[in-house]
Amino acid sequence: MKAGMSPLYIEGVEWIIVIALIVVLLIWGPEKIPKLARSFGQAKREFEKASKEAEATVEEIAKTSSDPVLELAHQLGIETKGMTKEEILAEIRKVTKK
DSSP, X not given: OOTTOOTTOOOHHHHHHHHHHXXXXXXXXXXXXXXXXXXXXXXXHHHHHXXXXXXXXXXXXHHTOOOHHHHHHHXXXXXXXXXXXXXXXXXXXXXXXX
């Protein structure tokens, strides 16, 4: 709180939040709010779980790929995550020239 301000002073963003909460209470009523919060929480958990599973699947496919360039890069200890095929080939050339 800034000096000289009363403790009840609310700035612009806070008004939007207060108005949104009042609208939600008027539309759904106080008994529905916990159910809505639970639903949002569950949806968020499911989304995060699906994202992690998709990421793991992509990594597994990259590791077991039959692409000889990727296989050679992994054998040489080159991290290929996020690299294009041309970048991987350039790294292979650097490593094999040493």
